[in-house]
Amino acid sequence: MSPRPLGPREIEQLTLDTEPWLSCDDCFAxxxxxxxxxxxxxxxxxxxxxxxxxxxPACAEEAATxxxxxxxxxxxxxxxxxxxxxx
Amino acid sequence: xxxxxxxxxxxxxxxxxxxxxxxxxxxxPERDRALRDLHELLVHAARGQVHRMGWTTGGGAxxxxxxxxxxxxxxxxxxxxxxxxxxxSRFTTWAYKFGVLHAANAVRSAAWxxxxxQLDGLELLPDTAPHPGHYAEARDLVEVVRRLLGTVLTPxxxxxxxxxxxxxxxxxxxxxxxxxxxxALYKTxxxxxxxxxxxxxxxxxxxASTGGAR
Numbered sequence: 001m002s003p004r005p006l007g008p009r010e011i012e013q014l015t016l017d018t019e020p021w022l023s024c025d026d027c028f029a030x031x032x033x034x035x036x037x038x039x040x041x042x043x044x045x046x047x048x049x050x051x052x053x054x055x056x057p058a059c060a061e062e063a064a065t066x067x068x069x070x071x072x073x074x075x076x077x078x079x080x081x082x083x084x085x086x087x
Numbered sequence: 088x089x090x091x092x093x094x095x096x097x098x099x100x101x102x103x104x105x106x107x108x109x110x111x112x113x114x115x116p117e118r119d120r121a122l123r124d125l126h127e128l129l130v131h132a133a134r135g136q137v138h139r140m141g142w143t144t145g146g147g148a149x150x151x152x153x154x155x156x157x158x159x160x161x162x163x164x165x166x167x168x169x170x171x172x173x174x175x176s177r178f179t180t181w182a183y184k185f186g187v188l189h190a191a192n193a194v195r196s197a198a199w200x201x202x203x204x205q206l207d208g209l210e211l212l213p214d215t216a217p218h219p220g221h222y223a224e225a226r227d228l229v230e231v232v233r234r235l236l237g238t239v240l241t242p243x244x245x246x247x248x249x250x251x252x253x254x255x256x257x258x259x260x261x262x263x264x265x266x267x268x269x270x271a272l273y274k275t276x277x278x279x280x281x282x283x284x285x286x287x288x289x290x291x292x293x294x295a296s297t298g299g300a301r
Contacts, residue, residue: 004253006233013252014232015284017296018277024258024269032176032184055280056273058195058258062187065136069187070180 018055022048027059035066038081039074053085060085107178111169122162128179129158129165132186133193142194153197157190164189195257204256204264206246231292232283239286244279251276 027049034049053060064085071078110121133154142150165185172181236245250256251272262268287293 004249006229006253008229010253011229011232014236014248014280015287015293016280017284018280019296021277024273028184028188029171032180036176036180055277056258058191058269061140062136062184062191065132065139065187065191066180066184068139069132069135069183070177073177073179 013055016055018051020048020051022052024052024056024059027052027056031059031063031066035063035070035081038067038084039071039076039078041080041084050087107182108169108172111166125165125182126158126162128182129161129186130154132183133157133161133190136187136190137194140191140194142198153193154190157193158186161185161189192259195260196263199257199260204250204261205254206250228287228292231287231290235283235286239282240279244275244282247272247275248279 030046030049034046037046053063064082067081067085068078070076071081107121107125110117111125112118134150137150137154137157142153162185165182168185172178236248240248247261250261251258258269258272262272265272284293284295288295
């Protein structure tokens with residue numbers, strides 16, 4: 001097995017501040033409300049959700065799809081919410 | 088995997104039903120119709136996730152097959168949690184997340200099927216490729232973090248962190264291989280980050296309570 005490179009992307013991910021703690025299960029329980037809050041332009045929503053979605057690519061990937069699906073149902077442009085999701 | 092933009096439009100996704108929970112809770116032909124509608128809705132969500140992950144075909148599963156299997160699993164999971172729906176979001180948003188989760192897991196699993204995940208021989212080299220903002224402090228930080236991976240983390244934390252962050256193994260794929268779950272692995276990653284950050288703060292290389300070091 002050859003050595004793996006360790007670069008800026010990995011360093012950023014390894015040193016992320018993911019407090020306040022939130023589990024993936026808790027993220028799943030809350031993500032529908034969170035997505036609707038983002039689509040409503042609510043910037044004050046759940047710091048623990050924001051921290052979790054920064055630190056968990058799988059949950060973030062799924063939340064992004066949920067934004068697109070929900071925006072489609074409500075006739076909204078998903079891009080502002082997707083931008084908020086990535087902050 | 089990379090998000091690829093909007094999901095394909097469904098012909099008719101039955102999102103407009105005011106009484107999903109009560110209809111699904113009472114046996115009878117109305118419940119059967121609601122179940123069919125709900126399954127259709129979950130297939131739509133699953134197809135959306137499969138599309139956004141860029142999955143076309145592979146591992147013997149095409150998009151429709153994969154989306155339908157994910158929707159089947161999602162429907163079972165959703166019905167088991169139906170009593171927990173409290174109306175804090177639209178029912179369809181709440182339902183979609185089950186289809187999305189099961190489809191995402193299925194795509195990641197299919198994409199990694201047969202691929203080896205190396206959990207030994209964790210030698211890490213600083214990335215020497217030039218990139219914007221490449222300067223001495225960044226190189227020093229990379230070297231320090233590489234050292235900390237070997238000194239402040241437990242062997243289990245190190246294996247999990249390298250697999251998830253360096254090798255980019257999807258968390259549910261790694262969970263399946265290790266016989267654990269996404270929650271437990273994310274906790275391991277979280278605790279490892281806390282240890283690395285604490286050590287960096289102690290060495291004066293990171294301010295407490297900031298985002299990630301760059």
